[in-house]
Amino acid sequence: MPLTVSRSPEVAAAQARGGAVVALESTLIAHGLPRPRNLEVARDVEEIVRRQGATPATIAVLDGTVHIGLTDVALERIAGEESLAKLGIRDLPVALATGGSGATTVASTALLAARAGIDVFATGGLGGVHRGGGYDESADLAALAATSILVVCAGVKSILDVAATLERLESLSVSVLGYRTDAFPGFYLTDSGHPLDWRIEEPAQAAAVFTARRALQPGAVVVAQPLPVGEQLDPLLHDRVLADALVAADADGIAGKAVTPYLLENLHRVTGGESLRANVRIIERNAELAARIAVALIDGAALDGAPIHAVPLDTARPAPS
Ligand code: PSU
Ligand code: MN
Numbered sequence: 429m430p431l432t433v434s435r436s437p438e439v440a441a442a443q444a445r446g447g448a449v450v451a452l453e454s455t456l457i458a459h460g461l462p463r464p465r466n467l468e469v470a471r472d473v474e475e476i477v478r479r480q481g482a483t484p485a486t487i488a489v490l491d492g493t494v495h496i497g498l499t500d501v502a503l504e505r506i507a508g509e510e511s512l513a514k515l516g517i518r519d520l521p522v523a524l525a526t527g528g529s530g531a532t533t534v535a536s537t538a539l540l541a542a543r544a545g546i547d548v549f550a551t552g553g554l555g556g557v558h559r560g561g562g563y564d565e566s567a568d569l570a571a572l573a574a575t576s577i578l579v580v581c582a583g584v585k586s587i588l589d590v591a592a593t594l595e596r597l598e599s600l601s602v603s604v605l606g607y608r609t610d611a612f613p614g615f616y617l618t619d620s621g622h623p624l625d626w627r628i629e630e631p632a633q634a635a636a637v638f639t640a641r642r643a644l645q646p647g648a649v650v651v652a653q654p655l656p657v658g659e660q661l662d663p664l665l666h667d668r669v670l671a672d673a674l675v676a677a678d679a680d681g682i683a684g685k686a687v688t689p690y691l692l693e694n695l696h697r698v699t700g701g702e703s704l705r706a707n708v709r710i711i712e713r714n715a716e717l718a719a720r721i722a723v724a725l726i727d728g729a730a731l732d733g734a735p736i737h738a739v740p741l742d743t744a745r746p747a748p749s
Contacts, residue, residue, distance in 0.1 A: 431494065431524075431543065432493060432494070433493070433494040433495070433496050433540070433543070433544055434493050434494065434495050434496070435485075435496045435497055435544070436485070436495070436496065436497025436498060436499060438483055438484075438497055439483055439485045439496055439497035440497075441483075442482075442483035443545060446726065447482070447483060447726065448481065448482035448483065448548075448719065448722035448723045448725065448726045449482060449483045449484075449485050449546045449547075449548070449722060450477045450482050450483070450484055450485065450546075450548050450549070450550055450715065450718045450719050450722050451485050451486075451487055451496075451537055451538075451540075451541035451544075451546045451548065451549040451550070451577075452470075452473060452474070452477075452484055452485065452486040452487065452537075452549070452550055452551075452715065453486075453487065453531075453532055453533065453534055453537035453549070453551050454486055454487060454488040454498075454506050454531035454532050454537070455514055455515075455531040455532060455533045455534075455537075456551065456552050456711065457469070457470045457486075457503075457506050457507050457531065458506050458507065458509075458512045458514070458530075458531035459512075459514050459531060459688075459689040459692075460552065460688075460689065460692050460707070461696075461704065461707065461708070462693070462696060462704065463507065463508065464507070464508075465704065465708070466507045467503065467504060467507035467508065469708050469711060469712075470486065470503050470506070470507055471500070471503065472712065473550075473711055473712060473715045474486065476712055476715045476716050476719070477550075477715050477716075477718070477719045479716075479719075480716060480719030480720050480723060481719070481723050482548075482718075482719035482722045482723055483497075484497070484715075485497040485541070485544070485546055486498045486503065486506075487532050487536075487537045487540050487541060488502065488506050488529070488530070488531055488532055489515055489520065489523045489524065489528065489529055489530050489532065490502060490505070490529045491527050491528075491529055492523065492524055492525075492526065492527035492528060492529075493524075494524070494540055494544075496540065496541070496544045496546070505529075506531055509529075512529065512530055512531055513528060513529065513530030513531070514530060514531055514533065514685050514689070515530035515531060515532050515533065515536050516533050516535050516536055516567045516685065517535050517536045517539055517567060517571055518567070519536070520532075520536055520539075520540075533555065533566075533567070533568065534549075534551050534554055534555060534566075534568040534571070534572075534579070535555070535566070535567045535568045535570075535571030535572075536571070537549060537551070538568075538571055538572060538575045538577045538579065538648065539571060539575055541577060542575050542576055542577050546577075547576070547577065547578055547638065547722065547725055548577070548578045548580070548638075548718050548719075548721050548722040548725065549577050549578065549579045549580070549718065550579075550580045550581075550711070550714045550715045550717070550718035550719075551579060551580070551581050551711075551714065552581065552582060552585075552615070552707055552710045552711045552714065553581055553582050553583060553584050553585040553586075553615040553710070554566070554568050554569075554572070554579070554581050554583070554584045554585070554593075554650070555567070555568035555569070555584070555585070555588070555688065556568065556569060556584040556585070556588040556589070556590070556592070556593030556596065556597075557569075557588060557589045557592040557593045557596055558587075558588055558589065558687060559587070559588065559589045559674060560674070560678070562683075564683075564687060565596065566588075566688075569593070569596050569597065569600055569602070570600065572597075572600065572602045572647070572648035572650065573600035573601060573602055573647055573648070574646060574647070575646065575647070575648055576641070576642050576646045576647065576648070577648050577649075578634060578635075578638040578648070578649045578650075578651060578718075578721060578725075579648055579649070579650050579651065580607075580651045580653060580714045580715075580717050580718040580721065581650060581651070581652060581653070581714060582613045582615050582652065582653060582654060582655060582710040582713075582714060583612050583613035583614055583615050583620055583652050583654070584615065585615050585688070585691075585692075586614045586615045586616050586617060586620070586666065586670065587670060587673070587674070587688070587691045587692070587695075590612065590614065590620045590621075590622055591622060594612060594622055597650070600647075601647055602647060602648050602649075602650055603626075603637065603641055603647070603648070603649040603650065604624060604625070604626065604650045604652060605624070605626045605627065605628050605633075605634060605637060605649065605650065605651050605652065606624040606626065606627045606628070606652050606654075607627075607628060607634070607651050607652060607653040607654075607717065608627070608628075608629055608653075609624070609627065609652070609653075609654050610623060610624055610627055611623060611624060611654070612624050612652055613652050613653065613654035613655070614654075615710065616655075616660060616661035616666055616695075616703055616706045616707070616710075617655075617660050617661060617663055617666060618654045618655050618656065618657050618660045619654065624652070628651070630724075631717065631720040631721040631723070631724040632724040632727075632728065634649070634651045634721045634724070635721055635724040635725040635727075635728050636728065637649055638721075638725065639725070639728060651717070651718075651721065653713060653714055653717050655706060655709060655710060655713070659706065659709050660706060661699065661702055661703055661706045662702070665699060665702065666703075669694075669695055669698045669699055669703075670695065672694075672698065673691050673694040673695055673698070674691070676694060677690055677691055677694070692707075
């Protein structure tokens with residue numbers, strides 16, 4: 429059975445003319461942000477991508493069909509439907525075979541985007557290794573290891589064990605670049621406290637690394653962009669509410685794919701919307717950078733067979749302008 433995908437007219441037109449396209453995930457709309465702000469953000473982020481000269485492709489499964497690019501009616505459905513399924517890769521075949529609907533995670537969005545010929549994907553924070561004794565590792569990590577995609581994010585959600593997640597990304601040979609930073613971002617926080625091996629300064633460098641990666645083997649290039657210090661969540665507030673949220677999740681017996689939405693919702697509530705504000709800024713900024721990278725990737729490809737050199741990533745050297 430071939431995989432049937434429905435492209436929005438906008439995405440189909442962009443791909444037909446070889447234009448830049450940016451994939452956007454729908455789980456953060458359906459399960460990561462509260463209603464009705466989530467719908468505003470979903471629309472706003474698409475506009476940000478368009479303003480950079482790229483085409484947004486928000487991805488979801490509706491009534492058994494993969495949608496690459498959503499109409500406004502479909503966006504309303506994703507944002508508004510109570511108890512919409514959260515579809516990781518393992519859930520996709522079930523939804524497709526049974527005519528189901530759901531929002532796609534980083535893992536399933538990356539897979540579907542790559543299958544649809546989209547190279548660049550913007551999200552908030554990746555899933556990863558959860559904290560605590562029980563073993564919980566997001567399927568995002570294995571998916572990124574297997575998929576040729578460039579993902580722009582603000583690191584991994586700070587609800588996770590960041591050190592363990594970075595180790596897993598290394599084991600899985602996922603390329604990780606800091607965008608204008610030497611430190612891995614901490615999602616709500618500018619700096620997770622963990623250093624990075626590679627730093628880039630310009631979107632074209634991200635595009636060149638992705639091109640080189642694709643020539644080598646499948647697997648993702650993660651471009652980690654931090655919030656500016658002035659826009660991060662107050663670190664003291666962050667540490668206090670996160671500790672409380674983790675205890676509450678444990679006490680409430682939250683498990684499986686409910687963990688991430690539970691923790692995010694708890695934080696948005698107890699920070700009086702401060703974590704939500706930071707989360708929205710992360711998504712907006714990442715969408716903008718992803719669009720600029722997608723445009724750079726198209727421009728690079730138009731160099732007509734010119735060899736693409738690995739960019740100088742050494743921070744001691746000045747970045748090419
Ligand atoms: N980042 C956000 N908000 C989110 C998520 C990530 O800012 O809602 C979602 C993504 O869809 C990610 C998923 O793939 O959480 C990870 O869930 P899990 O930990 O169950 O794999
Ligand atoms: Mn999990």
